Amino acid sequence: MSQLNFIARSLAPVQALPSFLRTRAQTVLFRRLVPFTGTAGIQFDEVSSDRVALRLANGPRVRNHIGGVHAAAAGLLAETATGFVVAVNLPDDKLPLLRSMKIDYKRRAQGGLRAVATLTPEQRQSFLDQPKGDVAVAVTVTDESGASPMECEFVWAWVTKGV
Secondary structure (H helix, E strand, C coil), X not given: CCCCCHHHHHHHHHHCCCHHHHHHHHHHXXXXXXXXXXXXXXEEEEECXXXXXXXXXXXXXCECCCCCXXXXXXXXXXXXXXXXXXXXXXXXXXXXEEEEEEEEECCCCCCCEEEEEECCHHHHHHHHHCCCXXXXXXXXXXXXXXXXXXXXXXXXXXXXXXC
16 A cells, blocks of 8 residues: 555554553544544544444433434444545545445344444555545444344445545
């Protein structure tokens, strides 16, 4: 991969922090970049060029009428994980755009949720090689029991800024 983009450059000093501080610092940084992530209380656990792991506690702000994480909040968690793994990799002259998302809720979630989105080296390289395109980003959402209450499919596109 070539030169780091703005987001990756901003994250570089945070990566040197001890893990208990790194998690908080990543969350603060991303909430400044995309304030809406703080609305639901999304926490950033891990951020690298090939993987982003987030969590969302089952708190009052995101709880539904049956005591679980609201479906929209669960979708936001998965969308944020996939969007940030793309954003960490895109060159500064390109813009990420969500093209499509499909979410199938399979079972009631138990407690809080964790989303892990990943990209392959080939997907990451395509951001550099192609002026525009799209990519299906793998994401797994698990609840506190370790089960997956939902299956997700997110397709992100990118275009050159100003075009």
